[in-house]
Amino acid sequence: MAYEKRISGRALDEPRKITANAGVIKKADGSGYFKIGETAAYAAVYGPRECHPAFMRNPKMGILRCNYSMMPFSGDGERVRPGPSRRSKEISMVTKNALLPVVDLKEYPNTVVDVFIELPETDAGSRCAGICAAAIALADAGITMRDVVPAVSVGQVDGTIVVDLDGAEEHLDENAAADIPLAMVPSTEEITLLQMDGIVEQDTLFRALETVKPALHNIAEAQRRAVKECYQQQAGGDAQ
Amino acid sequence: MDLRVQDKEVVVPGQVVATGMEYLPADGAYRLDDEIRANRLGLIKIEGKVIKSIPLTGVYLPQKNDVVVGRVIDILMSGWRLDINSPYSAVLPIKDATFDFIAKGADLTKYFDLDDYVVAKIIQVTSQNLVDVTCKGQGLHKLDGGRILKVGPHKVPRIIGTKGSMITMVKKATNCRVIVGQNGRIWLSGEPDKEHVAVKAIKMIEDLAHTVGLTEQVKSFLAEQTGLSADALTVKEEDLVAERPKDEQRHRRPPRRSGGTRDGPRRRPYGERRQRR
Amino acid sequence: MNQERKKHIVRALAAGVRLDGRKLDEFRPVELKVGVSSTAEGSAMVKAGDTEAIAGVKMGLGTPYPDTPDSGVLMVNAELLPISNPEFESGPPSIESIEVARVIDRGIRESHSFDTKSLCVEKGEKVWMVQCDILPLNFDGNLIDLGGLAVLAALRDARFPKVDEEGAVDYHEKTDKGLALQQLPVPITVGKIGEHLIVDPAQEEEQALDARLTMTMLADGTVCALQKGGQAPLTISEIKEMVKLADAKSKELRKQLLEVAT
Numbered sequence: 011m012a013y014e015k016r017i018s019g020r021a022l023d024e025p026r027k028i029t030a031n032a033g034v035i036k037k038a039d040g041s042g043y044f045k046i047g048e049t050a051a052y053a054a055v056y057g058p059r060e061c062h063p064a065f066m067r068n069p070k071m072g073i074l075r076c077n078y079s080m081m082p083f084s085g086d087g088e089r090v091r092p093g094p095s096r097r098s099k100e101i102s103m104v105t106k107n108a109l110l111p112v113v114d115l116k117e118y119p120n121t122v123v124d125v126f127i128e129l130p131e132t133d134a135g136s137r138c139a140g141i142c143a144a145a146i147a148l149a150d151a152g153i154t155m156r157d158v159v160p161a162v163s164v165g166q167v168d169g170t171i172v173v174d175l176d177g178a179e180e181h182l183d184e185n186a187a188a189d190i191p192l193a194m195v196p197s198t199e200e201i202t203l204l205q206m207d208g209i210v211e212q213d214t215l216f217r218a219l220e221t222v223k224p225a226l227h228n229i230a231e232a233q234r235r236a237v238k239e240c241y242q243q244q245a246g247g248d249a250q
Numbered sequence: 251m252d253l254r255v256q257d258k259e260v261v262v263p264g265q266v267v268a269t270g271m272e273y274l275p276a277d278g279a280y281r282l283d284d285e286i287r288a289n290r291l292g293l294i295k296i297e298g299k300v301i302k303s304i305p306l307t308g309v310y311l312p313q314k315n316d317v318v319v320g321r322v323i324d325i326l327m328s329g330w331r332l333d334i335n336s337p338y339s340a341v342l343p344i345k346d347a348t349f350d351f352i353a354k355g356a357d358l359t360k361y362f363d364l365d366d367y368v369v370a371k372i373i374q375v376t377s378q379n380l381v382d383v384t385c386k387g388q389g390l391h392k393l394d395g396g397r398i399l400k401v402g403p404h405k406v407p408r409i410i411g412t413k414g415s416m417i418t419m420v421k422k423a424t425n426c427r428v429i430v431g432q433n434g435r436i437w438l439s440g441e442p443d444k445e446h447v448a449v450k451a452i453k454m455i456e457d458l459a460h461t462v463g464l465t466e467q468v469k470s471f472l473a474e475q476t477g478l479s480a481d482a483l484t485v486k487e488e489d490l491v492a493e494r495p496k497d498e499q500r501h502r503r504p505p506r507r508s509g510g511t512r513d514g515p516r517r518r519p520y521g522e523r524r525q526r527r
Numbered sequence: 528m529n530q531e532r533k534k535h536i537v538r539a540l541a542a543g544v545r546l547d548g549r550k551l552d553e554f555r556p557v558e559l560k561v562g563v564s565s566t567a568e569g570s571a572m573v574k575a576g577d578t579e580a581i582a583g584v585k586m587g588l589g590t591p592y593p594d595t596p597d598s599g600v601l602m603v604n605a606e607l608l609p610i611s612n613p614e615f616e617s618g619p620p621s622i623e624s625i626e627v628a629r630v631i632d633r634g635i636r637e638s639h640s641f642d643t644k645s646l647c648v649e650k651g652e653k654v655w656m657v658q659c660d661i662l663p664l665n666f667d668g669n670l671i672d673l674g675g676l677a678v679l680a681a682l683r684d685a686r687f688p689k690v691d692e693e694g695a696v697d698y699h700e701k702t703d704k705g706l707a708l709q710q711l712p713v714p715i716t717v718g719k720i721g722e723h724l725i726v727d728p729a730q731e732e733e734q735a736l737d738a739r740l741t742m743t744m745l746a747d748g749t750v751c752a753l754q755k756g757g758q759a760p761l762t763i764s765e766i767k768e769m770v771k772l773a774d775a776k777s778k779e780l781r782k783q784l785l786e787v788a789t
Contacts, residue, residue, distance in 0.1 A: 035665050036577045037612050040307065048565045052664060054610040058309055058337045069378070072337075077617060082604070082660040083567035083583030087698045089658050092606055093619070112263070114289070117311070119379065121337040126610035128664070130581055131564040149263045152308030152404070154290045156280060157264030197264055197282055234262040237291055241260045241306070241460055365529040395535045397546065442539035446548035 013168035017178045025162055025174035025225045030142070030236035032150040040151025042236065044143035046162070047176055048133035053143035055151040058121035066122070072115030076106040076125045078140050084129045086177060101137045108141050108161065108193040108203035114154040123153060133177040135163050138191050141203065142229060149237045158237075160229035161193035161203055164222035166210055171218050173225045190218060196230040199223065257296045260460060261288040261303055268301055278303030293460055306460060310336040310403035310433040312372050312381045317390070319398070319431035320383065322366045325358050332370065335400065335433045338379040342370060346384035367393040367437060369429055393429070396439030399449055401456045403434035408459040409452060415485045416455060416465065423472035423483050424448040447475045528734045533720070536735050540723040546731060547576070552772060554727040557780065559676065559787045561684040568701065569685025571787075573677040576729060577667035579611075582677035584659045584685040588696055591647070591654040599646020599654040603632040603678055605661045605670070612666040612730075630754045631661065631675045631714060634743030635682075638751040640710030653694070655687070657706065668730040671741050671754075672780075675714035679784055682706055705789075712751050713780050715773035716741040719759065724768060726776055740769050744777035 016022065026047030035041035038054035045051075061067045078101040082089050094102075105127065115123060125147065127140040138161035145159040165175045166188040172179065175189055188208030194201055201219070210218070255267045267279060268286040275286045279301050288294075292303030312318070312334060320332030320340060329343040344352050347361055362368060369390050370383035385391065401409060410417050410430055421428055426440030426448040438448055451472055458464050473480050536546060543550060555576035564570040567583035591598060605628035609615045620628075635641060646655035659681060661674040689700040718728045718739040728736060738757035742750050750770065755761065761769075 035610065037665055037667065038610070039309065050564075052610060056609075056613050059613075060337055060339070077609070079608075081564070081581070081583060081662055082658070083564055083570065083585045085566060088587050088696075089585035089660075092604070092660070118309075118337060124609070126608070128608060128610050128662070130570075130583070131566045133565070149291050150307065152291050152305050154278075155263045156282075156287070156289045158262070197285075197287060230264065234265060237262045238260055366531070367529070393531070395531055395538075397532060397535055439535065442542040442544035443548075445539070446544065446546065449546075450548070 013170040013172070013182075016172060017182070018176060020174075022170065023173045023221055023225060025229070026176060028229065028232050030146060030232045031239075032146050032237045033240040038147070038151075040147045040149070040153070042143040042146025042150060042233075044139050044146060044233075046135060046139050046142075046174065048131055049129070049135050049139045050131050051127055051129050051136065051139040051143040053125060053127045053140065053147040055123060055125050055144075055147040055153070057123040057151075058115065058118040058153075059124070061120060061122035067120045069119050070116070072118035072121040072123055074106055074110055074113060074115065074123050074125065076102045076109070076127065076144065078102045078105055078127045078129075078137065080129045080132060080136065084132050086132070101140070104203055104205065105137065105141055105144060109144060109148065109159055111200065111202050112145075112155045112157050112159055112195055113148060114156070117154065123148075123151075134175055134180050134189075135191065137203075138162050138193070141193050142233060146233050146236050149233070150240070157195050157197045158230050158233040159193050159202060160196060160226045160233060161191065162222060162225050162229060163189055163191040164218045164225075165189040166208070166214055166218065171214065171221050173222050190215075192219075192222065192226075194223070194226045196227055253296070253301075255294050257294060258462075259294045260291070260306070261294050262291055263287075263289055267294060267303075272299065274300050276300050276302035278305065305404050307402055308404055310334070312336055312338055312340065312375050312379070312433075314372055314375055316372045316432040318370060318372060318383070318433040319393070319429065319435035319437055320368050320370050320433075321398075322362050322364050322368065325362075325364065330358065330362050332368065332383060334370075334381070334383075335403070335431075335435050338381055340370070340372065340381035340383045342368070342383050342385060346373070346382070346386055349386060362392060367398060367435075369393060369431065369437070389429075393437050396427070396437050397445070399436040399438065399452060401434050401436060401452065402459075403432070405456045405459040406430060406432055406434060408464070409436070409455050411465070413490050415490065416468065418485045418489050419465070419469065419472065419483055420448050420451045422485065422489065423451070423476050423478060444476070447472070450475070533735045536732065537721040537723065540720060540725070545725065547729065551723060551725045552776070554776060554779070555729075557673070557676070557783060559680055559783055561680050561787055566698075567681070567685075568688060569681045569683070569706075571677045571680035571684060573673045573680070575669070575673055575727065577665055578663065578669060578673055578729075579665040580661060580663040580670065580674050580677050582659060582661045582674065582681040584657060584681045586685065586687060586696075587656050587658075588648065588653055588690070588694070589656040591651065595643075596651035597647045597654075598643040599656065601632075601635065601641060601643060601646075601657045601659070603628050603635065603659045603661065605631070605674060607666065607670075608662050608664070611663040615666070626754070626756070627661070627670050627674055630671050630741050630743075630752065631678050633754075634675065634712035634714050634752040635678070638710045638712035638743065638745055640708050640712055641682075641706065642709070645707065657682075657685070666730065668733045669716060669727050672714050672716050672727065675712075675743070676780055676784060679708075679711055679713070680787055683708060683784075683789060710745050710751075711781055711784055712743045712745060713777040713784070714741050714743045714752070715776045715780075717769040717772050719757070719761065719765065724765070724772060726772060740766065742770055742773040744773055746781060748774050
């Protein structure tokens with residue numbers, strides 16, 4: 011029996027409802043908020059600023075440092091202990107690698123750009139939401155970057171390719187579901203994050219990568235709109 | 251073969267600003283195949299066939315001759331280290347600190363202590379972003395009293411306004427003394443009930459820096475807050491003249507005689523020799 | 528803090544004006560919202576000026592402490608997230624964050640607003656552990672008062688999750704049962720700069736404080752917890768004045784609290 015009608019009633023290639031904002035954290039140099047379904051992420055950018063510890067400095071260009079963290083009450087089950095875990099450290103690393111291909115920090119040698127990501131609630135797809143929020147924050151901070159970075163997951167549930175799995179779908183059938191979180195540079199369609207849990211045939215994998223593209227382009231538009239709206243809202247208020 | 255944006259439009263990274271080969275990308279824009287895209291958040295500026303984007307946000311990068319407001323963060327063997335609201339700190343060497351003579355081994359905190367704020371001018375920036383500043387010159391000195399405000403460094407030109415018109419209006423309305431550093435640090439001091447109005451006005455300019463008709467908006471805000479008429483707030487040419495720094499008294503004033511003795515003075519190049527009585 | 532800046536603040540306070548134009552006894556307008564995190568059993572968001580914090584409650588089953596076999600556990604934690612301020616760094620909880628958590632925790636515990644015995648499922652074996660985390664998203668001062676408010680709102684918003692036949696918690700379903708709070712212990716911090724007393728200090732004012740006193744107030748004006756901070760001493764007449772101020776301010780905030788969460 012194939013999975014044809016999604017639990018949430020969404021179309022197969024339809025992501026959950028998206029909210030994207032910029033400039034949400036006043037004390038930061040740039041910030042973003044990205045919510046997809048019941049998964050929400052805040053991101054703040056501090057810097058470029060002086061890099062500590064000194065041994066991490068790169069005299070050729072600034073470095074990017076990402077920190078993904080789930081709030082203790084944001085997990086599906088029991089309280090998540092605060093502080094870094096194996097999982098959060100790995101996600102921090104792949105987040106950095108997902109963002110690095112677009113940012114250009116040559117103008118800021120010896121400095122660091124710190125990106126902090128905090129999730130107040132999660133329901134699958136938290137690393138993707140974190141990357142989406144972080145890209146908004148970087149753009150809001152005025153960092154030179156050739157494009158934004160949208161991220162979403164694509165997967166297979168009972169042989170059917172679906173975009174943006176939610177928690178219920180992830181848990182539907184532990185053996186038959188495959189979950190592929192990925193991030194893309196929209197202008198060149200290069201993939202900057204690619205992971206997978208589950209089992210999938212080669213052909214299905216390639217089809218999945220094509221299926222998810224429109225959703226990623228839509229998310230990129232939402233990200234760009236979020237950064238722009240910060241300025242348009244104020245300009246709108248100006249006219250009154 | 252056409253433009254996708256208008257002059258002064260806000261653009262974001264990755265946004266297509268023009269297609270075809272007719273236009274050329276400059277700062278803040280790049281070419282990808284037959285498209286020109288923005289590579290940072292900014293305001294589009296079209297100059298003939300050249301498209302660039304002027305940054306709206308971002309950190310301060312030190313530039314020679316900028317006047318900045320620095321904070322003393324370290325006292326060195328031969329000067330002070332200043333935080334200049336930038337990823338790169340600056341050094342104020344003893345020889346550039348004051349026209350007074352500072353004896354060797356003197357307690358440097360008597361001149362500038364930790365956490366003091368100073369107005370300084372950048373005299374050198376190396377390729378490695380090592381920065382030297384001076385406090386010798388008109389309007390360069392330690393800041394006593396007052397408070398410090400931080401704004402986006404890229405909003406500073408708007409806060410100052412054409413020939414200083416915007417900041418002069420704020421000063422006129424609130425009677426505050428204001429020093430705007432190019433690095434986005436602003437020092438201000440005035441009567442308590444007026445000072446926070448000046449702060450709010452400056453924040454307003456910062457928030458609306460990318461909009462048109464800002465002067466009128468700030469004027470009506472200040473009029474509403476202070477009860478002054480819009481006429482009284484209009485900045486005239488003579489206000490701007492008064493705004494210019496006083497004559498160069500600091501240069502002319504003979505240096506105070508220091509009580510200290512100077513052991514083993516280093517020979518200086520002629521230009522740097524102190525004028526001593 | 529730089530003495531020149533501080534002198535300037537004190538001079539303004541003498542004229543009855545604070546850095547942002549507030550009066551000395553004026554709180555920033557407080558916004559409070561509950562149900563901000565779907566994964567928490569209860570949650571709240573508080574906002575005042577540029578301070579914004581989120582509190583979330585998680586409930587789980589665990590074994591009671593040996594000395595109190597028939598009591599559940601309520602614990603408040605705080606962390607000064609580096610996302611919220613350039614001055615905060617990643618790493619183990621700082622002493623500032625521990626103080627915030629402990630002062631809020633103490634108010635709730637000592638007010639007996641909450642019967643921990645009602646959290647007992649099976650004596651000596653199984654009790655409810657209620658953990659409340661308070662995290663700033665934007666930090667501009669006064670996290671004790673605002674965090675305390677968010678914690679109370681989140682606790683009022685909290686509903687027990689369902690427990691299945693095998694005795695395991697089913698976090699996907701909530702029951703109607705809430706935590707019966709008897710009291711609302713509202714913490715109010717009064718700061719002292721020079722000779723002047725202020726409420727709800729912003730970050731810059733906090734850095735200039737000579738001393739502060741947090742008083743956790745109950746509805747009838749009773750004080751249920753105290754915490755003096757800062758290095759300057761306080762006179763008894765100052766303490767009297769601070770308590771009066773705290774009583775008045777706590778009444779305003781309590782009213783707001785009653786409006787948002789049940």
